[in-house]
Amino acid sequence: MSSWYEERRADKAAADERQRLNDEHQAKLRRTERRQDREEKRQEKAQHRRDRAQRRAARAARREKALTPGNVYRKGTLALVAASALASLPAQVAHFVSISLMLLTLPFALEGAAWVMAAGVAYADERRLPAWVRWLLRILCLSAAGYAAHINYSYGAETNTSVAWGLAGVTILGPLVFEIRQWVSTLSAAAVDPKKRAEAKARARHEKHRERHHKDVVRLAERLISAAPFGTLAREDAFAAAWQIFYGSETPGMTPAMHAQQLAARKDLAAAMDAANGAPISARATLLQRLHPVVIRHTESDGKSQVVTDLSPSSKAPSEKAPKAGRRQPPAHRRTPGDSVPFSAVAKKQHSHEARERLAVNGTAH
Numbered sequence: 001m002s003s004w005y006e007e008r009r010a011d012k013a014a015a016d017e018r019q020r021l022n023d024e025h026q027a028k029l030r031r032t033e034r035r036q037d038r039e040e041k042r043q044e045k046a047q048h049r050r051d052r053a054q055r056r057a058a059r060a061a062r063r064e065k066a067l068t069p070g071n072v073y074r075k076g077t078l079a080l081v082a083a084s085a086l087a088s089l090p091a092q093v094a095h096f097v098s099i100s101l102m103l104l105t106l107p108f109a110l111e112g113a114a115w116v117m118a119a120g121v122a123y124a125d126e127r128r129l130p131a132w133v134r135w136l137l138r139i140l141c142l143s144a145a146g147y148a149a150h151i152n153y154s155y156g157a158e159t160n161t162s163v164a165w166g167l168a169g170v171t172i173l174g175p176l177v178f179e180i181r182q183w184v185s186t187l188s189a190a191a192v193d194p195k196k197r198a199e200a201k202a203r204a205r206h207e208k209h210r211e212r213h214h215k216d217v218v219r220l221a222e223r224l225i226s227a228a229p230f231g232t233l234a235r236e237d238a239f240a241a242a243w244q245i246f247y248g249s250e251t252p253g254m255t256p257a258m259h260a261q262q263l264a265a266r267k268d269l270a271a272a273m274d275a276a277n278g279a280p281i282s283a284r285a286t287l288l289q290r291l292h293p294v295v296i297r298h299t300e301s302d303g304k305s306q307v308v309t310d311l312s313p314s315s316k317a318p319s320e321k322a323p324k325a326g327r328r329q330p331p332a333h334r335r336t337p338g339d340s341v342p343f344s345a346v347a348k349k350q351h352s353h354e355a356r357e358r359l360a361v362n363g364t365a366h
Contacts, residue, residue: 088171
């Protein structure tokens with residue numbers, strides 16, 4: 001009996017332990033899920049804050065871009081132009097309709113002609129058309145605007161002088177402001193990159209100088225460009241080829257006379273450097289020294305020999321004294337190895353230096 005109760009108590013304890021472990025595991029899972037939920041909510045809130053900050057930054061960037069002085073000036077000018085057109089049309093419509101209903105479209109055609117000519121000026125500036133085209137379009141634009149201003153002035157004069165001048169001024173103001181805007185835009189586009197503009201001016205000046213200094217070569221280069229297929233031969237390559245054809249030199253700017261002058265200057269420089277250094281340093285002088293080596297010759301002056309004799313000093317007396325009668329003269333001296341003192345190293349070096357100087361000056365051995 002006792003063993004059965006003990007086994008039952010053991011089984012119950014094991015079941016309680018399993019239940020406790022299961023409850024702990026479930027509690028741990030619930031804590032983990034709550035922690036993950038809180039982390040996800042924090043991430044969602046952080047992402048929401050980042051998205052909101054990005055939207056604010058994008059709106060600020062668009063607002064800053066839209067409120068730049070250039071955009072404000074351009075958009076403000078267009079708004080002023082639209083207001084001018086809307087202010088000038090009613091008086092024109094009333095004036096022409098009072099004459100005849102068939103003239104209802106005439107104010108729109110007149111005002112449209114002025115603005116089309118103004119847009120034509122902008123198009124001519126964009127395409128860089130000749131100046132006379134732009135001025136013709138300006139004259140047509142101002143003519144149409146001036147006629148419309150005259151109509152508005154006549155209509156407003158019936159009411160009040162201030163009204164007349166106001167209508168005429170607002171009619172002229174639109175095209176005038178649009179023309180000023182186009183003028184400012186053209187100047188701004190030209191001043192965008194001053195380096196490119198300076199480079200273009202320098203290039204044009206260089207082409208002008210080349211045309212003036214080398215007319216024949218430029219003409220030949222233009223003939224080569226026209227003979228080649230379109231776009232295959234660059235202008236600089238054509239000029240280099242024309243220079244080589246005309247002068248025979250691959251270096252543009254060098255002529256046969258300049259090559260000869262350069263060669264003569266190099267020869268003079270080599271000779272001067274050889275003379276200054278006391279030794280041939282150029283290839284020409286070295287080659288001349290090898291082809292014509294210096295021959296050292298010993299010379300005697302004043303009847304004196306450089307050979308040291310072994311005769312006594314009395315025998316070196318002048319020969320004016322007549323020998324005594326009956327006395328034999330000593331035999332002639334014979335040279336034997338080692339009977340003379342050799343030249344010193346200083347004398348040898350000095351003689352070699354003088355020989356090199358004579359070779360550098362004259363170019364041949366003496």
